Amino acid sequence: MFANRVLSGMRPTGNLHLGHYHGVLKNWLTLQQQYECLFFVADWHALTTHYDSPEIIEQNAWNMIIDWLAAGVDPSKVTLFIQSKVPQHAELYLLLSMITPLGWLERVPTYKDQQEKLTDKDLGTYGFLGYPLLQSADILIYRANLVPVGEDQAPHLEFTREICRRFNHIFGKEPGFEEKAAQAIKKLGSKISKLYRELRARYQEHGDENALAEAKSLLGEQQNLNAGDRERLFGYLEGSSRLILPEPQTLLTQTAKMPGLDGQKMSKSYGNTIGLxxxxxxxxxxxxxxxxxxxxxxxxxxxxxxxxxxxxxxxxxxxxxxxxxxxxxxxxxxxxxxxxxxxxxxxxxxxxxxxxxxxxxxxEDPALMRNIVADGCENAYKLAEETMRDVREALGLNYL
Structure with a gap:
């Protein structure tokens, strides 16, 4: 895994404005000087809310890439690509969905918030419910360890970390891990064993962070566990000894507050924008x-x-x-x-x-842009395939 790899993307839902420039693009220009960066057009994400108007996506995508390049994104330093041209995103999304508790998706803060705000759209779809998991796949497929987000998006990244831990726990275990963990649990005694299992279930099934913290504290108090068993039970709570998908870290970005023409936040939905x-x-x-x-x-x-x-x-x-x-x-x-x-x-x-x-x-010469994107898609494909080879092996899907 690249020591400092950054991933970020935008949905092609309309022309970019100065709010995008000051809120996102200027940060990208700084990041491209410091890290390996992958920036992508999130066209599948656009379909989660604009599935009834797919005809807008293609032109919006190309216009947005021109905006990126015009703003100063350097294709010699950055991989620019289109999400739907790298099918491994969808493959990992599908495989992660097999282990994602429904409750984890329903408690993502923006799920109900967006449903309430976008009342003109029917968002009672599996695609909209699952878009945080698709975001997780976008990040994990490149083993990106840094994701630039604002404070309001931090819960999405925490969701990704939870998915990552769950995946590693289920598919990254040492040989005989389950049996060794079961033997270690017996050493806790019947009362503590029962509490440990209850806390683990609350975290694994409902994402209860308090249960995870309580279980870790419980293990820390046990005097009759050797170091190996203690680490196994910590791993049994949230991960394992084998790290297939590394956890990404939040890269909180300093964003300028770009006002709209009416004093509110600049947003297409408010009709108060100045185009880039x-x-x-x-x-x-x-x-x-x-x-x-x-x-x-x-x-x-x-x-x-x-x-x-x-x-x-x-x-x-x-x-x-x-x-x-x-x-x-x-x-x-x-x-x-x-x-x-x-x-x-x-x-x-x-x-x-x-x-x-x-x-x-x-x-004047769209071929210049399309060649940049074609090269970026090829590079992204190779990086994504490296991850998927390990994922398929972990899931026992490499038998052909």
Missing amino acids: REEPDSVTRKIRTMPTDPARVRRSDPGNPQKCPVWQFHILYSSTEIRDWVQQGCTTAGIGCLECKQPIIDSVLAEQAPIRERARMYE
């Missing part, structure tokens, strides 16, 4: 018509930047000097709202200019 490669005239128009502090009805009325969506853009884009100018000018009515917005317009257009310029090369 949006035309300058459109960008200028959107920013010039942004809502401002409602107290400034007239040009002569003083305002409060803290109550103005434009101020959030100044925090992200403007220098200290410009922010001081805005504070002074707004609170004294020394500047008007259009004057206040002009530095933002200049900064956003300056940020987008090189992105649009780099994109033009791939727009």
Whole structure:
């Protein structure tokens, strides 16, 4: 396994905007300088919520890859690929589903949350329920040990670690492991043995982390176990002596809070975005018509930047000097709202200019992009197949 391998992906569900750039892509540009990185188009994931409009996925996928390259993702340093072109993702997803407790999927925080938010879609499908497991397969198939996520996504990675432990526990055991573990349990005595089994069942079947912690504490208190038996019983709780799939670690990313045009988080669902490669005239128009502090009805009325969506853009884009100018000018009515917005317009257009310029090369010659992706898919396929050979062997599926 590569010592520091990073995996990350995006769903091709629409054009990327500045929120994606500041929230994800700028982190990718840093990570590609430090680690071996694999970035992928999660087109199967897009189908979990957009299965009724698959025609949008192909064009969105190619547009998104152009966005990545235009933003500065370097194909000489990064493997760029499309999820559905590496079928081992689906194979591992299927095999992991054989051992995944249903309750583990139902307790993923975003499962019910997304169902409540996306009320216009029928998400009562197996694919939507199972998408956290597909995410796990995406990570584990490359034995990626670092996964960049925000704090809100950390539960998904913890789910992956739980699946990893369960897989290693079931399929990575030493010869005679079950018998040796059973003999070790008998040494605990009938009362402690019964409690140990109950705690193990609560963790294995329901993912009860408190039960796991209690069982570990219980084992730590036992004086009649030798070191070998103690380690076996720890392994019997959550893993084994053979590590087939290594546990990935959370790489918490520092993401800039990219505001939308209305002050909310920038999101397609709110209709408040600025496209990553949006035309300058459109960008200028959107920013010039942004809502401002409602107290400034007239040009002569003083305002409060803290109550103005434009101020959030100044925090992200403007220098200290410009922010001081805005504070002074707004609170004294020394500047008007259009004057206040002009530095933002200049900064956003300056940020987008090189992105649009780099994109033009791939727009004019799509073969350049497709060749990059073809090479990336081939590399990803080889890495995934290395993992699947070990997985198939562990499951006894290498007999042909």
